[in-house]
Amino acid sequence: MHKVTAAARLLAVLLAIASAFINIAVMAPVLFVLGGIAAIGNSSERNAKNYLMTIVLVLGAQTLRVLPYLGSYLATVFTSLGIAFVGASIIAITITLEQRIRQDWLG
Numbered sequence: 071m072h073k074v075t076a077a078a079r080l081l082a083v084l085l086a087i088a089s090a091f092i093n094i095a096v097m098a099p100v101l102f103v104l105g106g107i108a109a110i111g112n113s114s115e116r117n118a119k120n121y122l123m124t125i126v127l128v129l130g131a132q133t134l135r136v137l138p139y140l141g142s143y144l145a146t147v148f149t150s151l152g153i154a155f156v157g158a159s160i161i162a163i164t165i166t167l168e169q170r171i172r173q174d175w176l177g
Contacts, residue, residue: 072111074107079108082104082151086151090150101153105156105161108154109157110165124155127151
C-alpha cells in the first residue's frame with residue numbers, strides 16, 4: 071500500500087505542476103482523489119502537518135499572483151496542490167473519526 075500512496079502523491083504533484091500549463095476540466099477532482107489516496111497510510115503527526123499545509127495553500131496560494139511573470143503560474147500550481155491537500159485532509163479526518171468510533175464502541 072505504501073507504493074500506491076507514494077505514487078498518488080507523486081502524481082498529484084506532477085498534475086498540480088501541469089495544471090499551470092494545461093487546462094483539463096477533470097483536473098480538480100483527480101487531484102482531490104489522488105490527495106485522498108496519498109493520505110491513507112499517514113500517521114496522526116503527518117496528518118496534523120497536512121492540515122497546516124492545507125490551510126496555508128488554500129488561503130495563501132492566490133497571493134503568489136502579485137509576482138511578475140511567474141505569479142499566475144505559481145498560484146495555479148499551489149492552488150492545485152491545495153486541492154490535493156484538501157482531499158488528503160478529508161480522508162485523514164474520516165479515518166480518524168472511524169478509529170475513534172471503533173475505539174468508543176469496541177474498547
